Amino acid sequence: MKRKMVLVGAITAAHGIRGEVKLRSFTADPAAIASYSPLETAAGGKIEIAKLRTRKDGFIASLKGVTDRNAAEALRGTELFVPRGCLPEPGDGVYVHDLTGLPVHLADGSLLGEIAGVADYGAGDLIDVKIEGRKDTVLIPFAPQYVLEAAEDRIVVDLPKGYLDVEEER
DSSP: OOOSEEEEEEEEEEETTTTEEEEEEOSSSGGGGGGGOSEEOTTSOEEOEEEEEEETTEEEEEETTOOSHHHHHHTTTOEEEEEGGGSOOOTTSOOGGGOTTOEEEETTSOEEEEEEEEEESSSSEEEEEEOTTOSSOEEEEOSTTTEEEEOSSOEEEOOOTTHHHHHHHO
């Protein structure tokens, strides 16, 4: 099921004393996040980017109406969304935001589990898969050597022999 709103970024921290924030973009072209302004919060609030500058791990943004550090600190952890209609269709793939809740099948057609979330620790997206009967989830790289198919209704993965056994031992 496609969501009406798509996660495109997040405010990670305040920066300085004039209300600037550190911003992480999840768009294909990271700087494009400014072109989608105003952005929406999960609570339905609006956030408008007035100015955006690059830093090595994201951006520093000046936001309209945010003029001091306290106001910027209050926004820490805020996820930023845009209506799906504002984004181009993903082409052959899917938006990462749409993966949560999808069933994950192995190459042989058997059901492995369901995507609990998607993480990116800097080396690329990882799908976090909840497997029935296991206490912990399993992280699988969202990369062509592991993901054979990414469709709107399911993901098909091909895991190396012993991959799930190694994960289970941790």
